[in-house]
């Protein structure tokens with residue numbers, strides 16, 4: 074079951090679902106989602122002399138990524154074909170019986186801006202800011218302003234709460250991220266036995 078505005082407000086009031094700061098619920102809470110705003114930090118992927126990035130090499134991933142902070146009143150220009158990591162301004166806490174989906178906003182989709190290239194799922198138990206995978210599929214550069222409503226989060230109730238929610242106890246790599254976070258796939262747990 075997908076939560077409606079009334080369900081979302083109830084869960085926020087009960088306090089187990091957290092989205093903060095929610096400065097203007099009238100604007101941010103939509104009929105069945107919450108609009109999230111763009112933060113100030115971005116990770117850009119620079120052209121590199123490395124022949125290719127090996128996902129398992131933390132050093133190569135770090136070398137490839139460059140961090141940018143956009144000051145108040147400034148814009149971040151997303152050029153056609155660009156792919157950058159951004160972050161939501163809001164921090165979320167997803168309770169064990171909900172799953173959240175990061176979705177684009179139609180108004181930005183109509184300008185060819187995509188907010189999650191592939192991954193858009195926030196696990197039950199996830200806490201932190203959400204990393205946005207921003208790309209521009211169009212032909213014109215688009216100016217993004219921190220604080221603008223960039224994405225929306227929908228919530229689906231699970232049939233039963235997760236037994237082992239996302240979190241530090243299960244070594245979850247992105248728990249409590251405070252800004253855009255590059256891939257930590259190097260931290261994947263190894264399978265036991267022969268593969």
Ligand SMILES: Nc1ccn([C@H]2C[C@H](O)[C@@H](COP(=O)(O)OP(=O)(O)OP(=O)(O)O)O2)c(=O)n1
Pocket residue numbers: 175189192193194195196197199202203204205206239244245246247261
């Ligand atoms: N666009 C997104 C999608 C997800 N997340 C956060 C919330 C998720 O709960 C967490 C992990 O997402 P995935 O399970 O899709 O990622 P991985 O499988 O790579 O990570 P892990 O091995 O930690 O599960 O990352 C995020 O910040 N930005």
